[in-house]
Amino acid sequence: MAGLVAALGACSAMVHAADENRSLGSIAKESWGKTSDGESVDLYTLTNERGEDTRVTNYGAIVVALTAPDRDGKFADVVLGYDHLDDYLKSSPYFGAVVGRYGNRIAAGRFTLDGKTYQLATNNAPGGVPCHLHGGNKGFDKVVWDAKGEMKDGAVGIRFHRVSPDGEEGYPGNLDITMHYWLTDQNEFRIEYAATTDRATPVNVTHHSYYNLGGHDSGTILDHELMIAADHITPVDKGLIPTGAFTPVAGTPFDFTSPTVIGSRVNADDTQLEYGLGYDHNFVLSRWDGKLRLAATVYDPQSGRQMEVLTTEPAIQFYCGNFLDGSNVGKGGHAYAYRTAIVLETQHYPDSPNHPDFPSTILRPGEEYRHTCVYRFSAR
Ligand code: BGC
DSSP: OTTHHHHHHHHHHOOOOTTSSOOSSEEEEEEEEEOTTOOEEEEEEEEOTTSOEEEEESBTTOEEEEEEEOTTSOEEEOBOOOSSHHHHHHOOSOTTEEEOSBOSEEETTEEEETTEEEEOOOOBOGGGOOEEETTSTTOGGGSBOEEEEEEETTEEEEEEEEEEOTTGGGOOSOEEEEEEEEEETTSEEEEEEEEEESSOEEOBOEEEOOBOTTOTTSOOOTTOEEEEOEEEEEOBOTTSOBOSOOEEOTTSTTOOSSOEEGGGTTTSSOHHHHHHTSOEEEEEETTOOSSOEEEEEEEOTTTOEEEEEEESSSEEEEEOOTTOOSOOBOGGGOBOOTTOOBEEEEESOTTGGGOTTSOOOEEOTTOOEEEEEEEEEEEO
């Protein structure tokens, strides 16, 4: 990284207000307000050597903004979000946040582990059926994380750390979790998760940015083309809980094995689409081996922006903003309407603690949870 020395200077100073004196390969930190409990929250601006930047806060480790160039080199902010901390505190459908301890749903908020039954919060009820969603009432998206700017050759980043205490939201064990967010000079947003526990617990942590490659305020994503390297989905019941079956995507509106316009089949007459109000499903990545590899590609033909998603995880939840209805008024006063974003959450399958035949999400003392996810931006 050419500007590394200068960049390290900027890093140690950590004083620039966002947008002021911003240099390539730098990290700037500013104070962003307080939570209702009086905890101080900061906003970090990371800028890579190519001028791509991201704004990240230590409240919920939320990605507030992320810019990427189009085919003419013009940058746009490609994630939905808010301008102010207060809006995130009031109500956010997990815009840009880390979700955990268990991302996605657990049926009735209940699971049995080593003979003991645990009851978690039931904070969601699709189809009128209560379940646990994204870690409960105060999940990882609603807490303040310890954060520290970091630099390495070719990337600027933030290290987040937190111990989720035993019993938090009903989960067993103290979970010690570290996440590194990197913005690389290859225009990648890379997340590395690592966690350990002192008691057996389910862990399924993921990232919840809502992407719109035309820009966060550019309207529907139904014209985006999507590829997901998945031959099966785990179909759901009306409560969006996996039935336990594996349905081949071939011949269904869920076949994204080659690039397909999202809107071309989203309104097809299909029970799964009816339950999800559109796409809101777990895609089982083919030939999973735990190594980092390409899982999905999204392309916006208008701007030419492309996003590749790489992961070490066995699955991706593809959600296309079916629950957005214009009531979230975001950055620049823009109201985010129905299906104006795509969320690609790299993860284990929903409700795995209740499905012994799904890949295990149970972390035990002495083991380490690891998960890497990369969102890589380019244009053509
Ligand atoms: C889920 C949706 C849910 C949304 C909440 C997504 O990850 O798949 O079902 O409504 O999060 O914002």
